[in-house]
Amino acid sequence: MEKQYEIKDLTANPGPLGLYGFAMTTVLLNIHNAGFFPVNSMIMGMGVFFGGGAQFIAGALEWKKGNTFGSIAFMAYGAFWLTLVFTWIAPLFGVEKPDGNAMGSYLAIWGLFTFVNFIQTLKGHLTGKLLFGSLTLLFFLLAAGNFCANSKIISFAGWIGIICGFLAFYEASAIMINTKYEKIVLPL
Structure with missing residues (x-):
């Protein structure tokens, strides 16, 4: 009779890294959306390296662990941050800046993707539902604000985004603690 061996996964949980990358970058961008300061190099740096890079790495590590939801979510939202920063800097190199309809379309398609992720959280814990529910609302509000060129909608969306970011920060902290x-210690 052949002996069976079990391989035990001793690698760390990459979820908190991805959640913190999402959380901190989302809060900072949405403080801007709420009207407190303009887009600047701080937001772009966070978007490229922590929101984009760290989330993408966390997604690759989630893939290695066999977590399809975590892998797709972190890698996709990591790519979101990279594409968003690219849309801000590309006009410096002669690429046309997106108008309100283009930006609204970009945000709406991310809202649709996020809604699909939200549906998947309905089988999970409350914090995940609140996080993806608020993120879905954020994307659709930002899309509407861009389609209508309405700064009041964008400002309101910013407050939703700040809440969303802090939900992700709480979830990352709860997992680690x-x-x-x-x-x-911290319920999810």
Whole structure:
């Protein structure tokens, strides 16, 4: 009789890295959307390296762990941050800046993608539902604000985005703290 071997996965959970990358970049961008400061190099740097790069790495690590949802979500939203920053800097190199309809379409398609992810969270914990529900609302509000060239809608969306970002920050923190203490300290 052949002996069976089990390989135990001893790698760390990449979820908190991806969630923090999403959370912190989302909060900072949406403080801008709420009207507190213009888009600047701080937001772009966070978008490329933490929102984009760290999330993309977390998604690749989730893939290695066999987590399709985590892999697709982190890699896709990492790519979102990279494409968003590209749309801001491409006009410096002669590429036409997107108008309100183009930007609205871009944000609406991300809203549709996020809604599909939200549906998947309905089988999960409350924090995930709130995070993806608020993110879906954020994308559709930003799309509407761009389609209508309405700064009040965009500002309101910014406040939704700040809440969304803090939900992701809470989830990342809960995962890390609960794992470290080996009990539920912060409920999800």
